[in-house]
Amino acid sequence: MEKPTQLKDLDRIIELGKHIRESERPNAFIEFVNERDFYQYYLMRDNGMIEFTYTVADGEYYFLNKVNLTNKGHDFLDTFENKDDYEEIKEFAKKKGKRLVDLPLDIAFKIGTKWLENQMGL
Structure with a gap:
């Protein structure tokens, strides 16, 4: 099938x-x-x-x-393309009770951005 x-x-x-x-x-x-x-x-x-x-x-x-x-596409890749960062972002979402891959793209991107901001101390 x-x-x-x-x-x-x-x-x-x-x-x-x-x-x-x-x-x-x-x-x-x-x-x-x-x-x-x-x-x-x-x-x-x-x-x-x-x-x-x-x-x-x-x-x-x-x-x-x-x-x-687009610029948003570049920002999205800058957030997710590093495998180690991507795995940590998935763990970050998991701690919030969600699987990153199941979330709408815009929410997954916001979570990734939030994780990155936390890593940078922003």
């Missing part, structure tokens, strides 16, 4: 964001995006982390056009 494609995957969102930042030029074109990844890109766009337009081929693959990481 095929897994549902409309599930948020925070780990994959971080991976895709890192790929855009490290490997793609401004106004990038990303080819052959499957439905699962497209949904993660869509969530990133919906939360103001990236900008893009898209087309669909054969109802199966997406082609992203004019892909750009």
Whole structure:
């Protein structure tokens, strides 16, 4: 049975964001995006982390056009891309009784930002 494609995957969102930042030029074109990844890109766009337009081929693959990481996207990656920090942020959320990966993206980002502020003594 095929897994549902409309599930948020925070780990994959971080991976895709890192790929855009490290490997793609401004106004990038990303080819052959499957439905699962497209949904993660869509969530990133919906939360103001990236900008893009898209087309669909054969109802199966997406082609992203004019892909750009926004300031919010850079801030999101600065908060979550370090694996040790990410694990500590997950623990921080767990101490509050929540799993970070189950929270809405904007709330997860706020928790990560709060953790980072605490680490910096702000």
